[in-house]
Amino acid sequence: MIDLFRYRDGIVLHLAALGYAVLGWFCGITLIVAASPIGVICGILLIAHALTISAYLIHECEHGTIFARARDNDRLGAALAWMSGACVAPYAGLKEKHLRHHADRLDVVSFDYRAVLHAAPSWFRTAELALEYAYIPAVEYLMRGLRHCQVDDTSRCP
Numbered sequence: 293m294i295d296l297f298r299y300r301d302g303i304v305l306h307l308a309a310l311g312y313a314v315l316g317w318f319c320g321i322t323l324i325v326a327a328s329p330i331g332v333i334c335g336i337l338l339i340a341h342a343l344t345i346s347a348y349l350i351h352e353c354e355h356g357t358i359f360a361r362a363r364d365n366d367r368l369g370a371a372l373a374w375m376s377g378a379c380v381a382p383y384a385g386l387k388e389k390h391l392r393h394h395a396d397r398l399d400v401v402s403f404d405y406r407a408v409l410h411a412a413p414s415w416f417r418t419a420e421l422a423l424e425y426a427y428i429p430a431v432e433y434l435m436r437g438l439r440h441c442q443v444d445d446t447s448r449c450p
């Protein structure tokens with residue numbers, strides 16, 4: 293089983309995330325069907341969070357980082373995509389578009405935001421951290437904003 297996974301140190305965390313996503317999805321549906329108003333609200337919140345975790349796992353599958361073999365990543369990605377609404381966007385299409393996104397555009401992942409944050413004043417790092425704790429993707433906005441400066445005109449970069 294250890295050889296099934298790509299990274300040995302990720303086995304427990306990947307299984308925990310996968311278990312939470314699947315169980316959260318089933319339990320959320322069960323709560324909604326129970327039809328008590330509090331159950332419906334809790335069920336909706338649980339499904340939303342479980343599908344968020346599922347979306348992160350789909351992203352990992354697209355990059356082939358969960359299992360050692362691409363075929364296994366694709367199978368899990370397809371199952372999670374089905375759980376998340378594959379009738380709207382099948383996994384194969386999601387994977388193709390996502391990998392093209394990385395290949396055809398400047399890959400924001402290759403941008404070294406850590407170096408920018410380390411060079412920034414401490415109040416800025418604290419603000420970025422506070423926004424991230426509030427689930428506002430401040431580092432993502434930073435990366436996208438500076439990425440355009442980096443590509444178009446370096447004189448506009450801070």
Ligand SMILES: [Zn+2]
Pocket residue numbers: 351355390394
């Ligand atoms: Zn990606």
